[in-house]
Amino acid sequence: MKKYKYQLIxxxxxxxxxxxxxxxxxxxxSNSALASNNAEKVYVAPGEQDEFYxxxxxxxxxxxxxxxxxxxxxxxxxxxFSQFATSGYGYxxxxxxxxxxxxGFVPWDDSHHPDISQSKGELDGRWIFINGNNTPRIAxxxxxxxxTEEIIEIPNSxxxxxxxxxxxxxxxxxxxxxxxxxxxxxxxxxxxxxxxFKGALSFISVDPEHGHMDxxxxxxxxxxxxxxxxxxxxxxxxxxxxxxxxxxxxxxxxEVNASQNDKDFIAAVNWKVIEEYVNNGGGxxxxxxxxxxxxxxxxxxxxxxxxxxxxxVDPLKVPxxxxxxxxxxxxxxxxxxxxxxxxxxxxxxSADLTVHSFDRMIEAIEGKKFDGExxxxxxxxxxDVLAGTVKSGGxxxxxxxxxxxxxxxTTFFISSEVVKWKLGTWEVIDRKPTFYSVGHLMIPGGNSxxxxxxxxxxxxxxxxxxxxxxxxxxxxSAQLYDITGDKMELIYDFPTHGxxxxxxxxxxxxxxxxxxxxxxxxxxxxxxxVTSPDGAKVVREGNEVHIYMSMIRSHFTPDNIExxxxxxxxxxHITNHEQDFDVPHGFAMIGQNTSELLIMPGQTKSxxxxxxxxxxxxxxxxxxxxALHQEMQGYVRVSPADSNIELSWSxxx
Amino acid sequence: MxxxxxxxxxxxxxxxxxxxxxxxxxxxxxxxYPEPLGMNIHxxxxxxxxxxxxxxxxxxxxxxxxxxxxxxxxxxxxxxxxIVIGGMVALGVLIGLLGxxxxxxxxxxxxxxxxxxxxxxxxxxxFNAWMVDYGTxxxxxxxxxxxxxxxxxxxxxxxxxxxxxxxxxxVTSLPETGAWLMFLGMxxxxxxxxxGWKNRNSTTQ
Numbered sequence: 099m100k101k102y103k104y105q106l107i108x109x110x111x112x113x114x115x116x117x118x119x120x121x122x123x124x125x126x127x128s129n130s131a132l133a134s135n136n137a138e139k140v141y142v143a144p145g146e147q148d149e150f151y152x153x154x155x156x157x158x159x160x161x162x163x164x165x166x167x168x169x170x171x172x173x174x175x176x177x178x179f180s181q182f183a184t185s186g187y188g189y190x191x192x193x194x195x196x197x198x199x200x201x202g203f204v205p206w207d208d209s210h211h212p213d214i215s216q217s218k219g220e221l222d223g224r225w226i227f228i229n230g231n232n233t234p235r236i237a238x239x240x241x242x243x244x245x246t247e248e249i250i251e252i253p254n255s256x257x258x259x260x261x262x263x264x265x266x267x268x269x270x271x272x273x274x275x276x277x278x279x280x281x282x283x284x285x286x287x288x289x290x291x292x293x294x295f296k297g298a299l300s301f302i303s304v305d306p307e308h309g310h311m312d313x314x315x316x317x318x319x320x321x322x323x324x325x326x327x328x329x330x331x332x333x334x335x336x337x338x339x340x341x342x343x344x345x346x347x348x349x350x351x352x353e354v355n356a357s358q359n360d361k362d363f364i365a366a367v368n369w370k371v372i373e374e375y376v377n378n379g380g381g382x383x384x385x386x387x388x389x390x391x392x393x394x395x396x397x398x399x400x401x402x403x404x405x406x407x408x409x410x411v412d413p414l415k416v417p418x419x420x421x422x423x424x425x426x427x428x429x430x431x432x433x434x435x436x437x438x439x440x441x442x443x444x445x446x447x448s449a450d451l452t453v454h455s456f457d458r459m460i461e462a463i464e465g466k467k468f469d470g471e472x473x474x475x476x477x478x479x480x481x482d483v484l485a486g487t488v489k490s491g492g493x494x495x496x497x498x499x500x501x502x503x504x505x506x507x508t509t510f511f512i513s514s515e516v517v518k519w520k521l522g523t524w525e526v527i528d529r530k531p532t533f534y535s536v537g538h539l540m541i542p543g544g545n546s547x548x549x550x551x552x553x554x555x556x557x558x559x560x561x562x563x564x565x566x567x568x569x570x571x572x573x574x575s576a577q578l579y580d581i582t583g584d585k586m587e588l589i590y591d592f593p594t595h596g597x598x599x600x601x602x603x604x605x606x607x608x609x610x611x612x613x614x615x616x617x618x619x620x621x622x623x624x625x626x627x628v629t630s631p632d633g634a635k636v637v638r639e640g641n642e643v644h645i646y647m648s649m650i651r652s653h654f655t656p657d658n659i660e661x662x663x664x665x666x667x668x669x670x671h672i673t674n675h676e677q678d679f680d681v682p683h684g685f686a687m688i689g690q691n692t693s694e695l696l697i698m699p700g701q702t703k704s705x706x707x708x709x710x711x712x713x714x715x716x717x718x719x720x721x722x723x724x725a726l727h728q729e730m731q732g733y734v735r736v737s738p739a740d741s742n743i744e745l746s747w748s749x750x751x
Numbered sequence: 752m753x754x755x756x757x758x759x760x761x762x763x764x765x766x767x768x769x770x771x772x773x774x775x776x777x778x779x780x781x782x783x784y785p786e787p788l789g790m791n792i793h794x795x796x797x798x799x800x801x802x803x804x805x806x807x808x809x810x811x812x813x814x815x816x817x818x819x820x821x822x823x824x825x826x827x828x829x830x831x832x833x834i835v836i837g838g839m840v841a842l843g844v845l846i847g848l849l850g851x852x853x854x855x856x857x858x859x860x861x862x863x864x865x866x867x868x869x870x871x872x873x874x875x876x877x878f879n880a881w882m883v884d885y886g887t888x889x890x891x892x893x894x895x896x897x898x899x900x901x902x903x904x905x906x907x908x909x910x911x912x913x914x915x916x917x918x919x920x921x922v923t924s925l926p927e928t929g930a931w932l933m934f935l936g937m938x939x940x941x942x943x944x945x946x947g948w949k950n951r952n953s954t955t956q
Contacts, residue, residue: 616803651810677803677807678803678806724814725814725895726814
């Protein structure tokens with residue numbers, strides 16, 4: 099009865115929090131001594147560096163942002179799925195192919211879940227992967243250059259949401275479809291969804307040396323919505339778990355119609371069994387059309403290749419590969435603890451957390467204790483796989499991370515709080531409000547076998563009242579909690595760019611020493627590079643003019659170009675000759691219809707300009723580079739289309 | 752005398768280190784360069800302390816009109832010094848051997864030391880003269896022309912030894928491993944001379 103009372107109070111309190119508009123209530127208990135202690139915890143003095151990198155998805159910005167923890171300082175935005183005028187990504191000739199898809203050039207996306215590569219279940223800091231949700235894609239970003247190196251499109255998929263999570267030796271990155279669709283796509287009545295639509299779970303293999311991705315197989319699952327996923331860890335390595343909703347297979351007003359079943363499923367997929375089946379020639383090759391875009395670091399250039407088929411696997415043909423674990427109330431988050439024993443499925447419409455036991459799941463499978471089947475896939479009995487329930491009293495549990503000390507931290511969206519609870523005993527240890535409507539949370543390494551359980555970052559959807567207002571639109575807010583003690587402590591909050599869904603964190607010492615400082619000019623294999631200023635030239639090929647240009651503090655070579663005509667397509671191929679850390683040069687041409695370029699030391703980039711009017715038109719360096727930055731400029735003379743002025747170029751005479 | 756001669760053989764051999772280690776090192780540091788730029792001066796040329804340092808030093812120096820740092824082929828010193836050092840090593844070892852077999856007086860040890868010292872001083876003089884020229888003989892079209900408080904044009908000669916403040920840079924110029932080996936080698940020849948002198952009556956002399 100006492101406990102019940104507590105729940106009621108908590109519910110009442112959280113309801114207040116949800117509807118309340120004041121921001122003072124949650125903080126009124128902290129006195130100034132505590133506050134100054136917290137200030138010390140997050141203060142990174144000038145010249146000092148943060149302890150962790152945090153990579154936050156940009157959500158509808160399509161990109162990935164890099165922050166420092168605990169300072170909350172934003173270091174960089176890495177362009178991934180969206181054009182980025184700052185660096186010319188997606189505008190330059192070299193990077194346009196990165197955004198090619200079977201739908202043509204798609205210069206934006208909705209990026210969701212970053213995940214850092216692992217070896218033996220621990221973060222290794224080689225790459226970070228992230229999914230594009232809208233036009234299903236997975237990207238791989240190098241953590242030495244912090245540049246997007248590869249993007250693969252996912253066929254037969256839609257709403258690429260249960261992605262991009264990786265197995266513990268980065269064998270696979272998965273791309274699960276949130277929306278089931280007809281496979282192959284065809285013209286058919288929408289209300290014949292049931293039994294006709296399919297949910298493709300794509301397993302993308304990752305080359306251990308170069309990281310190159312390839313779709314190894316697509317598991318063709320029943321037409322549910324595959325929401326989130328998590329690989330097994332340690333003892334459950336070899337399994338992958340996917341939460342589902344809409345097991346009702348409704349096709350309209352899902353808000354109601356997909357919330358009818360008391361329990362949906364967590365799909366447990368034994369990918370090792372399927373891998374073996376595929377390696378032995380199993381599966382069916384199916385015609386497909388999807389883009390595979392690879393950026394080559396030595397040519398500084400991306401190429402896009404269209405792939406024409408994909409290997410699909412019918413789960414019914416691989417016995418023992420897939421089981422359904424009933425999980426209450428439209429589970430959203432799907433998380434596996436560092437030991438691999440517990441699979442947490444949070445019913446987003448419930449107050450409780452459901453925790454399944456891997457050992458019990460294996461026992462139930464071995465004992466063939468099934469509770470029927472769905473489309474031929476065995477359903478295990480809820481009671482047989484349940485490890486326990488966290489009676490939390492919050493509302494709308496979403497995502498769980500782990501601190502490596504036997505504790506789990508779960509976000510509650512509706513009641514806007516982070517709840518700390520103990521694995522095994524299922525008791526709630528602590529709860530702290532967030533401001534407001536928290537989605538994912540992140541502990542550096544918190545989804546690996548070795549979490550760095552010092553901080554938790556809560557990623558909040560609503561920011562009102564936290565910072566100075568900036569009109570109706572506010573950036574989202576992240577909140578940082580110190581979790582070294584028994585009780586969590588809110589120590590800082592800072593705005594984040596776009597809508598950060600998930601984030602991945604890693605100790606700075608694992609990344610900083612191998613971060614690249616320059617591109618070596620002597621390794622530049624770009625076909626239009628000039629590695630010495632003597633190589634600068636201008637070449638006409640029909641109505642294309644190719645300018646091979648070099649730049650160094652503080653001039654372009656050449657800086658005077660004549661003989662260009664209206665109607666020409668002028669390519670500037672510009673090589674930055676600096677070999678010094680953090681000395682990029684920019685390039686902008688008047689009337690250019692793309693964006694400027696930002697060219698790193700030793701790098702070559704190309705940009706197109708189509709002059710429309712005769713005249714003498716200036717170009718200049720857009721990135722402050724030296725005391726003589728203003729003087730870093732030049733001119734192109736454009737003559738009428740019918741003029742016969744010879745192509746010529748010069749510098750310094 | 753045998754012991755003295757052994758020192759006289761080892762001493763000049765230490766000069767061989769000059770073929771492997773830099774003779775001198777000049778570091779340019781500033782708050783804006785937490786990783787300072789540096790050049791190592793070898794007997795056969797100037798090299799980077801860290802890769803691309805020379806390129807970046809040249810990049811900075813061009814603002815104030817300094818020439819680019821010389822390549823080995825730009826200066827006769829870089830082809831001559833290795834020959835001179837090689838000659839002095841050979842000569843020293845020869846003197847030591849002849850001393851060992853009693854064909855030469857210990858006074859020759861001092862002779863080698865004095866000759867080496869003269870060459871060393873000449874080398875330092877030459878090095879200093881080069882730095883004076885490099886730091887004062889500036890391009891008249893230099894982008895920045897700075898003057899001292901008394902109105903004379905500012906020069907940028909690095910210190911021969913020790914530290915100097917040049918604009919926002921702290922310039923430190925110190926002997927490097929090769930020079931220390933040379934110094935140690937010369938001291939050994941001096942020691943050889945001293946031992947030879949001390950035992951002058953007990954030997955075959």
